[in-house]
Amino acid sequence: MSTQIPKQTEESSETEAETQPASKGEERRAEKRRRAAERREQRQEEEAEKAAADESTVELKVFRYDPQVEGKQEPRFDTFHVPFTKGMTVLDALMYARDTYDSSLTFRHSCRQAVCGSDAMFVNGGQKLACKTQISDLEEPVRVEPLPHAEVTKDLVVDMEHFYEQMEAVEPYFQTDEYPDGELEEQRQDRANREKIKMSTRCIWCGACMSSCNIAAGDNEYLGPAAINKAYRFAMDEREGEEMKQKRLEIIEQEHGVWRCQTQFSCTEVCPKDIPLTEHIQELKREAVKNNLKFW
Amino acid sequence: MYEHDVVVVGAGGAGLRAAIAAQEAGADVAMVSKLHPVRSHTGAAEGGINAALRDADSWQDHAYDTMKGSDYLGDAPAVEALCQESPEEVIRLEHWGMPFSREDDGRVSQRPFGGLSFPRTTYAGAETGHQMLHTMYEQVVKRGITVYDEWHVMDLAVTDEDDPAERTCHGVVAYDIQSGEISGFRAENGVILATGGMGQVFDHTTNAVANTGDGVAMAYRAGVPMEDMEFIQFHPTTLPSTGVLISEGVRGEGGILYNSEGERFMFEHGYANNDGELASRDVVSRAELTEVNEGRGIEDEYVHLDMRHLGEERILDRLENILHLAEDFEGADGLTEPMPVKPGQHYAMGGIETNEFGETVIDGLYAAGECACASVHGANRLGGNALPELIVFGKRAGRHAAGEEMGEAEIETGRSGNWQPADYEFGVEVGETGGSGTAAADGGAVVSDAESVLGAAVDRAQERVDELLSRKGRNHAEIRSAVQETMTANVNVFREEGRLEETLADLREAREAYKDVAVSDPSRTFNTDLIHTIETRNILDLAEALTMGALAREEFRGAHWRKEHQERKDEDWLKHTLISWNDGEPELWYKPVVLEGENKTYEPKSRSY
Numbered sequence: 001m002s003t004q005i006p007k008q009t010e011e012s013s014e015t016e017a018e019t020q021p022a023s024k025g026e027e028r029r030a031e032k033r034r035r036a037a038e039r040r041e042q043r044q045e046e047e048a049e050k051a052a053a054d055e056s057t058v059e060l061k062v063f064r065y066d067p068q069v070e071g072k073q074e075p076r077f078d079t080f081h082v083p084f085t086k087g088m089t090v091l092d093a094l095m096y097a098r099d100t101y102d103s104s105l106t107f108r109h110s111c112r113q114a115v116c117g118s119d120a121m122f123v124n125g126g127q128k129l130a131c132k133t134q135i136s137d138l139e140e141p142v143r144v145e146p147l148p149h150a151e152v153t154k155d156l157v158v159d160m161e162h163f164y165e166q167m168e169a170v171e172p173y174f175q176t177d178e179y180p181d182g183e184l185e186e187q188r189q190d191r192a193n194r195e196k197i198k199m200s201t202r203c204i205w206c207g208a209c210m211s212s213c214n215i216a217a218g219d220n221e222y223l224g225p226a227a228i229n230k231a232y233r234f235a236m237d238e239r240e241g242e243e244m245k246q247k248r249l250e251i252i253e254q255e256h257g258v259w260r261c262q263t264q265f266s267c268t269e270v271c272p273k274d275i276p277l278t279e280h281i282q283e284l285k286r287e288a289v290k291n292n293l294k295f296w
Numbered sequence: 297m298y299e300h301d302v303v304v305v306g307a308g309g310a311g312l313r314a315a316i317a318a319q320e321a322g323a324d325v326a327m328v329s330k331l332h333p334v335r336s337h338t339g340a341a342e343g344g345i346n347a348a349l350r351d352a353d354s355w356q357d358h359a360y361d362t363m364k365g366s367d368y369l370g371d372a373p374a375v376e377a378l379c380q381e382s383p384e385e386v387i388r389l390e391h392w393g394m395p396f397s398r399e400d401d402g403r404v405s406q407r408p409f410g411g412l413s414f415p416r417t418t419y420a421g422a423e424t425g426h427q428m429l430h431t432m433y434e435q436v437v438k439r440g441i442t443v444y445d446e447w448h449v450m451d452l453a454v455t456d457e458d459d460p461a462e463r464t465c466h467g468v469v470a471y472d473i474q475s476g477e478i479s480g481f482r483a484e485n486g487v488i489l490a491t492g493g494m495g496q497v498f499d500h501t502t503n504a505v506a507n508t509g510d511g512v513a514m515a516y517r518a519g520v521p522m523e524d525m526e527f528i529q530f531h532p533t534t535l536p537s538t539g540v541l542i543s544e545g546v547r548g549e550g551g552i553l554y555n556s557e558g559e560r561f562m563f564e565h566g567y568a569n570n571d572g573e574l575a576s577r578d579v580v581s582r583a584e585l586t587e588v589n590e591g592r593g594i595e596d597e598y599v600h601l602d603m604r605h606l607g608e609e610r611i612l613d614r615l616e617n618i619l620h621l622a623e624d625f626e627g628a629d630g631l632t633e634p635m636p637v638k639p640g641q642h643y644a645m646g647g648i649e650t651n652e653f654g655e656t657v658i659d660g661l662y663a664a665g666e667c668a669c670a671s672v673h674g675a676n677r678l679g680g681n682a683l684p685e686l687i688v689f690g691k692r693a694g695r696h697a698a699g700e701e702m703g704e705a706e707i708e709t710g711r712s713g714n715w716q717p718a719d720y721e722f723g724v725e726v727g728e729t730g731g732s733g734t735a736a737a738d739g740g741a742v743v744s745d746a747e748s749v750l751g752a753a754v755d756r757a758q759e760r761v762d763e764l765l766s767r768k769g770r771n772h773a774e775i776r777s778a779v780q781e782t783m784t785a786n787v788n789v790f791r792e793e794g795r796l797e798e799t800l801a802d803l804r805e806a807r808e809a810y811k812d813v814a815v816s817d818p819s820r821t822f823n824t825d826l827i828h829t830i831e832t833r834n835i836l837d838l839a840e841a842l843t844m845g846a847l848a849r850e851e852f853r854g855a856h857w858r859k860e861h862q863e864r865k866d867e868d869w870l871k872h873t874l875i876s877w878n879d880g881e882p883e884l885w886y887k888p889v890v891l892e893g894e895n896k897t898y899e900p901k902s903r904s905y
Contacts, residue, residue, distance in 0.1 A: 198421070
C-alpha cells in the first residue's frame with residue numbers, strides 16, 4: 001500500500017491551525033475537518049487491508065516521482081491492491097487506486113475509449129493505452145510506468161513537447177492550389193484513395209510508437225513513426241496533387257527522416273489503432289526512390 | 297500576464313473553429329485549454345454532420361426537421377443559421393482535407409439519421425469527430441495560432457455592476473497544470489467559451505472525464521443565465537458497462553433493436569410505427585427503458601442492437617470503429633452477435649444563454665458549441681446536429697469577437713423583452729452555502745478597469761489554490777461520486793417530483809461537504825487532485841441548476857419526461873427556463889421561444905415518428 005508522502009506537510013498545517021488565534025466557529029470547523037480526515041484515513045487503511053487479503057484483487061506496482069515533493073524526488077514504485085471487476089482496464093484500476101487510496105497518483109486520461117490518446121503508458125514492459133488494456137490479459141503484479149524515452153514530469157505523466165514538435169515538423173496540414181470552382185463544391189476523391197489513407201488518419205497522437213522506437217531513442221531529431229505517418233497521410237492523398245507530393249517527399253527524405261528507420265516493426269506492434277506504421281514508412285522510402293529516379 | 301485580442305477557452309471543435317475565424321478576421325488569437333487540442337472530446341463523436349448539400353435537399357427541410365426534433369423549443373434564428381451555413385462549413389472542412397467517406401463518383405457520402413427527412417448526414421466512417429478535430433487542429437498549426445495547452449481556466453475576469461447586462465469580461469484566469477503558475481489572460485476584444493459538455497454530472501455518460509462543464513459554471517457564477525438546463529439527451533445506444541457510445545450510424549445503416557423476447561420493439565410495441573429505430577433519440581431511449589422496466593430487458597438492464605445482417609463488407613466500410621469499441625469495451629463481436637446497449641447521458645441541450653452570434657449578456661463574453669444554448673436544439677437534439685453546431689457557431693462567435701460587423705441579433709439575451717419571473721417554490725434551499733474558501737467569483741472585483749479586474753481575479757484564484765493546498769479536509773472524489781449517483785438515479789430519462797426534490801436535498805448535502813474539501817497532493821507540478829477538486833465545484837453548481845429546471849418544468853417535452861405531467865403544454869411552456877446565479881441565490885425565470893424564422897413561423901405540431 002502506498003503511504004502518503006506528505007506526512008510532514010500535514011503535521012505542519014495542523015500546528016499552524018492550532019497556533020493561530022481563531023474564532024470558536026473556525027475551531028469547530030477545523031476540528032470537524034480533522035475528524036473527517038481521520039475517518040477517511042482509517043477507512044482507506046481498512047479498505048486497503050481488506051483488498052490485500054482478498055484474492056479477487058489485482059496488484060499494481062506503479063512508478064512514482066515528483067520533482068517537488070519530499071519522498072518522491074527519488075523515483076520509486078508503490079503497490080496498490082485494487083478489487084478486480086469483470087472488464088476492468090488498467091485505467092479503471094489506476095482511477096480506483098487514485099480515488100480510494102492516494103489522490104496524488106497522477107496520470108493523463110480523458111475519453112476512456114481510446115480516441116483522445118492521453119493515457120499511453122508502459123504496462124508490463126510494453127507501450128499500451130491504459131483505457132483499452134484489460135487487466136485480465138496481464139500477468140500480476142501489473143507494473144505501470146511512464147512511457148520510456150520521454151522525460152517524466154510526474155508519476156505516469158511524461159513531457160509530450162518533443163513529440164508534438166516532431167508532429168508539427170512535417171507541415172501536418174492539407175495543402176493544395178486547385179479547388180473546384182463552385183464554392184459549395186467538394187474536391188473529388190476516389191474511394192480507393194480514401195481507403196489508402198484511412199489507417200494513417202486514425203492516429204491519436206498517443207506517442208506509443210515514438211516511445212517504442214530504438215532509432216528515436218538514439219536520434220533525438222528523428223521525425224519518428226507518428227510524424228512520418230502524418231506525412232504519409234498527406235503525401236498519399238490524391239487531393240493534394242503531384243507538386244505537393246514532391247514537396248512532402250523532400251520533407252521526409254531529410255537526414256532525420258524515413259531513411260533512419262531500420263524496419264524493426266516495434267512501432268507497428270505497439271500502435272493501439274493498428275496503423276501499419278512500418279509499412280507506411282517503407283512505402284514512402286519506395287516513393288522517394290522512384291521520385292529520385294525520375295529526375296536522374 | 298498574457299495579452300491577446302481574443303481568448304478562446306477550450307480547444308475542441310467549437311474552440312478551434314472560433315480561433316480560426318477570429319484569426320481570419322484579423323485578430324490576435326490565443327486558445328487556452330486544460331487538454332491538448334487533439335485530446336478534446338469532439339474526437340469521440342462518431343456519426344456525422346448534417347448538411348443540406350444536395351439538390352434534392354434544402355436547408356429549409358433541415359430547419360423543419362431540427363425544429364420538430366427540438367419539440368418546438370429551438371429558436372428559429374439560431375436553427376436557420378445552423379441549417380443555412382452547415383453546407384458551406386462542411387465543404388470548407390473538405391477543402392481543409394478532412395477524409396470524408398465517399399461515393400463511387402468521388403463525392404462525400406451522406407447517410408440517414410434519426411429524425412431527418414433526407415439522408416443528409418455526412419461522415420467519415422464512424423469516427424467523424426476524430427477526423428474533424430484533427431483537420432481543424434491542422435489548420436490551427438498551419439496558421440500559427442497560439443495554444444496554451446494544459447492550462448486550466450479557473451475563472452473569468454468580469455466587472456461587478458449589479459446588473460449582469462452591464463458587466464464586461466476582460467479576460468480569464470488560468471492555472472498552468474505543468475508548473476502551478478497562475479496567470480491572467482487579458483482579452484482585448486472578447487473571451488469565447490468553448491468548453492464542451494457537462495456529462496460528468498452523471499455517472500453513466502458517453503462524455504470524457506474532462507467534460508465537467510467548467511465554462512458553463514464559470515459563466516453562471518459571473519452572472520450569465522443558464523438556459524434550458526433540464527434538457528439532457530440520453531443516447532439510446534451506449535455500452536452498458538462503460539457508457540462508451542455506439543453511433544446512431546449503426547441504426548442509420550439499418551441496425552435493429554431487439555428486446556429479450558426477440559421482438560423488434562420499436563415497431564412491435566408501437567413506440568415509433570413509422571421510423572422505428574430511427575425515431576428521435578429521446579423516443580428510442582424511453583422505449584428501451586420501458587422495455588427493461590416491463591421485464592423485457594436482457595439481464596434486466598439493456599437491449600440488443602443487431603447489425604449482423606448488414607454484412608461484413610458494409611460494416612467494415614462504414615462502421616468499422618464500432619467493431620473495435622464493442623470488442624474493446626464490452627467484449628462483443630458485432631459481426632457475429634448483437635451488441636448490448638442502454639441509454640446513457642450524452643449531450644446537454646442547455647447551457648450558457650447566447651444569441652445567434654454566440655454573444656452572452658455580458659459584454660465581451662461569448663460561448664459556442666455544447667456549452668452554449670442559442671438555442672439550436674431546444675428540448676432534444678437530432679443526431680448529426682452537434683458537429684455542425686460547433687463549426688457554424690464557432691465561426692460566428694470567432695468573427696463577432698474579432699469585431700466583424702454581423703448585423704442585429706434576433707434573439708435577445710438577459711432579462712429583456714418578454715421575460716417573466718417564475719413562481720416555483722423549491723422545497724430545499726439552493727445556491728451558495730455561505731461556507732468559507734470555496735466561494736468562487738460571483739461578479740468580479742470592485743474595480744472596472746481591465747487590468748485591475750484581471751488582477752483581482754488572479755489574486756482570488758491564487759488565494760483559492762493556496763487554501764485548497766494548505767488546509768486539511770476531505771477529498772473531492774466521494775463528493776463527486778455522490779452527485780453523479782443521485783443524478784443518475786433520479787434525474788435520468790424518467791423523472792418524478794419526489795425524487796427530484798430528494799436530489800436537491802442530496803446536492804445540498806454535497807455542497808455542505810464540499811465546504812470541507814481539500815487537496816492532499818501538495819505538489820505544484822501536474823496536480824490533478826487540485827484540478828479535479830476545482831471541477832467538482834462546477835459539477836455541483838450545474839447539477840443543482842439542472843435539477844431545479846427539471847422540477848420547475850411541469851410538462852413533458854422532448855428529452856424532459858415528467859411522471860406527473862404527461863403532455864406537452866404549449867400554452868404554458870413554449871418558453872425557455874433560465875437560472876441566474878444572482879450572487880449565490882439562484883433565481884428562476886422564463887423567456888419565450890422564438891418560433892418566427894426568416895420567412896415563416898414554425899407552428900408547433902404533434903411530434904410523432
